[in-house]
Amino acid sequence: MPSSVDLAANYAESGVAEVLDQLDRELIGLTPVKTRIREIAALLLVDQARQQLELASTAPSLHMSFTGNPGTGKTTVAQRMSQILHRLGYLRKGHVVTATRDDLVGQYVGHTAPKTKEMLKRAQGGVLFIDEAYYLYKPDNERDYGAEAIEILLQEMENRRTEVVVIFAGYKDRMDSFYSSNPGLSSRVAHHLDFPDYSNADLMAIAGLLLNAQQYRFSAEAEQAFAEYITLRRQLPFFANARSIRNAIDRARLRQANRLFARMAEALTKDDLITIEAPDILASRVFTGQVEGHHLMASGG
Numbered sequence: 001m002p003s004s005v006d007l008a009a010n011y012a013e014s015g016v017a018e019v020l021d022q023l024d025r026e027l028i029g030l031t032p033v034k035t036r037i038r039e040i041a042a043l044l045l046v047d048q049a050r051q052q053l054e055l056a057s058t059a060p061s062l063h064m065s066f067t068g069n070p071g072t073g074k075t076t077v078a079q080r081m082s083q084i085l086h087r088l089g090y091l092r093k094g095h096v097v098t099a100t101r102d103d104l105v106g107q108y109v110g111h112t113a114p115k116t117k118e119m120l121k122r123a124q125g126g127v128l129f130i131d132e133a134y135y136l137y138k139p140d141n142e143r144d145y146g147a148e149a150i151e152i153l154l155q156e157m158e159n160r161r162t163e164v165v166v167i168f169a170g171y172k173d174r175m176d177s178f179y180s181s182n183p184g185l186s187s188r189v190a191h192h193l194d195f196p197d198y199s200n201a202d203l204m205a206i207a208g209l210l211l212n213a214q215q216y217r218f219s220a221e222a223e224q225a226f227a228e229y230i231t232l233r234r235q236l237p238f239f240a241n242a243r244s245i246r247n248a249i250d251r252a253r254l255r256q257a258n259r260l261f262a263r264m265a266e267a268l269t270k271d272d273l274i275t276i277e278a279p280d281i282l283a284s285r286v287f288t289g290q291v292e293g294h295h296l297m298a299s300g301g
């Protein structure tokens, strides 16, 4: 048995540093979330080091709760978390399987257990991400099978803790009451992470990242228009944080393409092709005050 361990070497070997750096580069804000991910990585690396020195080691329970409004990065962070846990040797595969109530709960007697077990099986070696988890529990309906799904999840979370990590996600207030109705569940969730709404500056920075990744940019006027867009958009229904920004940029690209198409006869420069101009932003319903596009809004647009 070695008399000491080289934590730095273990860290380098795991390849976790790259995922953590990527997390820092690609995700704006979310400082408390990033800090917690680093802490979990440290915990697992120290646990590995303890194993090397033959000290007592128990694989920690890593089931989690992600609370926050739509588009605050919960799904994205779940994916990164799964990769990190894979690199640290905790999870065998590092993928994410997303499930909602309908994937877990059956409509007839005897249908729920096989459904829930099937989802757990698919998530084996990775993360089972249960979106809007509170829909599993329907207090008004005694004969609802959601309770059965929760029961099975609880058992498997305990018995297969190193085989699958379960992440429960949803709006903060609703998750809080879900946990208070299901205390057994709450106590088996080791990490509760909250994803706050992004500030306007954060959303602007997210827009910058998204544009950059797709080799687009705002002209100075478009940048200003987009700042106004953000202020107006967040006051409208179905605002979905970063997802609304992603959708807004997709539509701005569409308008830019149409604008360029109308100039088909001319030669277009690289600059023409990468620049989103103010009119591409200002044509949005958010400025014109039209509400017919309500269905678009419903998708977080």
Ligand SMILES: Nc1ncnc2c1ncn2[C@@H]1O[C@H](COP(=O)(O)OP(=O)(O)OP(=O)(O)O)[C@@H](O)[C@H]1O
Residues within 6 Å of the ligand: 026, 027, 028, 029, 030, 068, 069, 070, 071, 072, 073, 074, 075, 076, 077, 131, 206, 209, 240, 242, 243, 246
């Ligand atoms: N901090 C961030 N920095 C950069 N991009 C982000 C950030 N947060 C979210 N995004 C982007 O916004 C989009 C929506 O994020 P994501 O799907 O992770 O949110 P969510 O909280 O899971 O929302 P929902 O529960 O409504 O699906 C994704 O395209 C993601 O890449």
